[in-house]
Amino acid sequence: MNVIELKNITKTYRTKKNIITAVDDVSFSVGEGELFGLIGPDGAGKTSIFRILTTLLLADKGNAAVMDLDVVKSYKEIRKIIGYMPGRFSLYQDLSVEENLEFFATIFNTTIEANYDLVSDIYKQLEPFKTRRAGKLSGGMKQKLALCCALIHKPKVLFLDEPTTGVDPVSRKEFWEMLKRLKAQGISILVSTPYMDEAKLCDRIALIQNGSILEIDTPQNIINRFDKNLYAVKSKSMFNLLNDLRAYSKTESCFAFGNYHHLVLNEVEPDLDELKSYLQNHIDLEITLIQPNIEDRFMQLMRK
Amino acid sequence: MNTQKEIVIKTDKLTKKFGDFIAANEITFEVFKGEIFGFLGANGAGKTTAMKMLIGISKPSSGNATIAGFDVYEDTENIKRSIGYMSQKFSLYEDLTIKENITLFGGIYGLSDDEIETKCNELLQKLNLQNDANKLVGSLPLGWKQKLAFSTAIFHTPKIVFLDEPTGGVDPITRRQFWDMIYEAAHNGITVFVTTHYMDEAEYCDRVSIMVDGVIKALDSPAGLKKQFNANSMDEVFLMLARNAKRGE
Numbered sequence: 008m009n010v011i012e013l014k015n016i017t018k019t020y021r022t023k024k025n026i027i028t029a030v031d032d033v034s035f036s037v038g039e040g041e042l043f044g045l046i047g048p049d050g051a052g053k054t055s056i057f058r059i060l061t062t063l064l065l066a067d068k069g070n071a072a073v074m075d076l077d078v079v080k081s082y083k084e085i086r087k088i089i090g091y092m093p094g095r096f097s098l099y100q101d102l103s104v105e106e107n108l109e110f111f112a113t114i115f116n117t118t119i120e121a122n123y124d125l126v127s128d129i130y131k132q133l134e135p136f137k138t139r140r141a142g143k144l145s146g147g148m149k150q151k152l153a154l155c156c157a158l159i160h161k162p163k164v165l166f167l168d169e170p171t172t173g174v175d176p177v178s179r180k181e182f183w184e185m186l187k188r189l190k191a192q193g194i195s196i197l198v199s200t201p202y203m204d205e206a207k208l209c210d211r212i213a214l215i216q217n218g219s220i221l222e223i224d225t226p227q228n229i230i231n232r233f234d235k236n237l238y239a240v241k242s243k244s245m246f247n248l249l250n251d252l253r254a255y256s257k258t259e260s261c262f263a264f265g266n267y268h269h270l271v272l273n274e275v276e277p278d279l280d281e282l283k284s285y286l287q288n289h290i291d292l293e294i295t296l297i298q299p300n301i302e303d304r305f306m307q308l309m310r311k
Numbered sequence: 312m313n314t315q316k317e318i319v320i321k322t323d324k325l326t327k328k329f330g331d332f333i334a335a336n337e338i339t340f341e342v343f344k345g346e347i348f349g350f351l352g353a354n355g356a357g358k359t360t361a362m363k364m365l366i367g368i369s370k371p372s373s374g375n376a377t378i379a380g381f382d383v384y385e386d387t388e389n390i391k392r393s394i395g396y397m398s399q400k401f402s403l404y405e406d407l408t409i410k411e412n413i414t415l416f417g418g419i420y421g422l423s424d425d426e427i428e429t430k431c432n433e434l435l436q437k438l439n440l441q442n443d444a445n446k447l448v449g450s451l452p453l454g455w456k457q458k459l460a461f462s463t464a465i466f467h468t469p470k471i472v473f474l475d476e477p478t479g480g481v482d483p484i485t486r487r488q489f490w491d492m493i494y495e496a497a498h499n500g501i502t503v504f505v506t507t508h509y510m511d512e513a514e515y516c517d518r519v520s521i522m523v524d525g526v527i528k529a530l531d532s533p534a535g536l537k538k539q540f541n542a543n544s545m546d547e548v549f550l551m552l553a554r555n556a557k558r559g560e
Contacts, residue, residue: 049453049480146354173479175353176510176546177553201480204511204546216482246494262487263494265514265545266533302483309484 008075010164010195011037011060016069018055029055030066031218037197037211042190044209045199046301052218053199054094057168060197061091074163087115090162092153094169094199100142104133107141108155115160125192126155129185147178154185165189167198171205183208203302214305221308226301233299233307235259236277239267242289255285262306267295269303317344319470319502320365324374325383327360334360336525337374342518344470347493347503349513352522353553358506359475361522365504366473367391379470392421395464398475402460405449409440412448413463420467434462454485458492465496472496474505478512490515510546519545521552528552 018030030052037043045053058064059071062082071078073085098107108130112119123130129151136144141152150170157165167186171179183205186196198209206212207226214221214229222229242248249268252261259273272282279294286292320342327335335357342348352358363369365378367387376383379393403412410431417427435441438458448456457477465472474493478486490512497503497517505516513519513533520530529536529552533545542548 048482048485051482173476173508175508175553176549177353177556180550202509203483246498249491249494262484263490263515265511306483306487309482 008039009036009072010039010041010074011035011043011197012070012072012075013056013060014070016056016059016066016071018052018059018064018066028218030059032069033215033218033220034069035213035220035223037195040190040193040195042186042196042198042208042210044206044212045197045215046201046203046206046212046305047199047215048201050217051215053215054168057091057093057166057197057199061089061166062086087160088163089166090157090160090164091166092157092168092170094172096149096153098141098149098153098156101140103138103140104144104152105137107152108159111156112159117160119159122159122161125161125189126158128188129158130155146174147181150174150178150182151185154182158189163195165194165196167196169199169201171200171202179205203300203305206301212301214301214308216305216309221305229301229304230299233304235271235307237297237299237303238270238272238277238279239264239295239297240270240286240293241267242286242292244289248286248289251286251289255282257282260306260310264302267297269297269299271307318342319344319380320348320376320378320504322365322374322376325361325364325371325376326373327357327364327369328372333525335364338522338527339374340520340527340530342471342502342504344502345497345500346518347497347505347516349516349519350504350506350522351510351513351519351549352506353556356522356553356556357525358522362473362475362504362506366394366396393470395467395469395472396475397460397464397472397477399457399477399479403448403456403463406447408445408447409435409451409459410444412459413466416463417466420469422467430466434466438462454481454488457481457485457489461489461492461496465501469501471502471504474503476506476508478507478509510544510549513545513549521549523553523556 014034016030016033020027020029033056047053055064059066060073060078062078062085074088076085078085102110108119133148133151144152171182190196209226211225213223240252249263252258252268252270257272257274259271261268261270318341323339324337325335326337338361350358364371364383367383367390371383378390381389413431413434414427435444478489493503516533518532519536520527531539536548540548540551
């Protein structure tokens with residue numbers, strides 16, 4: 008059984024002037040116990056997909072099911088067995104940490120004690136602040152509380168919409184470690200993120216852009232599909248280097264990647280000597296063949 | 312780039328206290344003309360507090376700082392005239408057109424009508440937006456908004472532009488195009504002071520400072536920091552420094 012199944016889902020929004028296709032014929036499935044990532048920028052359609060699956064939004068076309076339950080017909084049953092953490096902080100700001108958790112346990116007809124095991128790891132970090140109002144917590148703490156509240160009824164599937172956006176790298180790392188532990192307890196997870204470096208922490212990912220899926224696979228297979236030699240190039244003047252590389256007749260693409268520029272040439276067997284002589288005015292020139300990452304592949308797909 | 316390093320930001324034991332909470336604790340550093348300076352730190356480390364003092368909207372509790380040569384206690388109006396500012400949260404008015412936004416910000420920064428007209432046309436041409444000048448900013452894709460917001464922030468050719476998490480949520484190609492614009496501005500002598508949560512972006516900076524619990528814990532070029540902490544990436548450097556942070560936001 009697939010835990011999540013989407014078939015040809017399309018969702019449009021109408022404004023006065025335009026019709027915007029937020030999700031365009033999207034299909035994918037998430038298996039039992041899988042940690043599946045939707046990777047893409049703002050406006051890619053990630054949140055619409057989450058809202059359709061969590062029965063908060065109706066699709067225009069297509070079918071979707073969670074645990075074999077149809078999202079339209081069986082929305083009441085679905086709501087009981089899923090946990091959902093929306094992108095925007097949606098807990099009660101003027102209730103305390105403890106009150107929020109108790110509230111969510113109560114509406115799902117359970118108690119904090121009954122499922123404490125599942126959240127204890129995370130909740131322990133919050134316990135020193137349990138009388139603090141949720142609105143007064145730091146970003147990282149809010150995110151941990153929201154995760155606890157989404158877990159307190161022991162859901163079978165967890166939906167996390169951009170849980171790490173705007174969160175600093177330390178909290179992001181801790182958050183992904185928590186997800187790994189939840190996965191080990193058998194919970195299936197659909198998570199979205201605009202941070203490409205988080206993609207490699209998922210079992211499988213879908214790269215998504217402008218409402219369409221670009222590619223679905225394991226992170227490694229997606230990287231392997233980058234079918235060109237990729238060079239990291241650096242010199243003393245990175246700004247001039249970027250302009251020179253883009254002006255080079257055999258350049259297919261060149262993008263700044265922090266301390267290196269990532270370069271793809273349009274030849275089957277690139278002639279690096281020619282490139283080096285073209286760049287001979289650059290001081291401390293370095294050209295290295297490197298392994299691409301998810302972001303390289305994402306950009307390659309975007310250009311197609 | 313300039314060989315004689317002109318200092319455009321200088322702080323000396325700059326401190327901000329809220330009651331007995333020390334949000335920024337004796338921070339001391341210099342930033343040079345045309346430099347891209349990354350100002351990093353965990354949530355709650357004191358970055359925003361420090362930045363507010365630097366842009367002249369929050370009075371320090373103690374210590375000294377000059378921004379573009381102007382004192383942060385006495386000369387805040389001159390500071391505001393010498394800088395540009397852009398954040399992800401607020402940049403442009405969505406219900407004004409592209410041209411109206413540019414005109415508004417040009418006017419706020421004291422440019423004449425003629426200057427605004429000329430530079431506005433140049434800018435629209437550069438961004439390839441000539442045919443969209445009368446479109447509402449709210450109707451533009453996020454990536455375009457951010458590029459336009461950055462262009463508006465440097466429209467009056469400030470000495471320094473402050474960017475507060477400018478690239479959140481945009482697609483990877485647009486993010487690169489945004490950094491191309493940052494490189495170009497720095498190349499033209501504008502100092503870029505930027506905060507980001509993308510550690511790979513820290514690698515674009517000439518130098519980077521990392522704040523933990525109100526204190527600047529490290530400051531060097533990305534290569535220097537990686538060497539100093541024996542790390543492969545800025546992400547590792549950051550985790551080593553910030554993992555033991557005591558305070559949240």
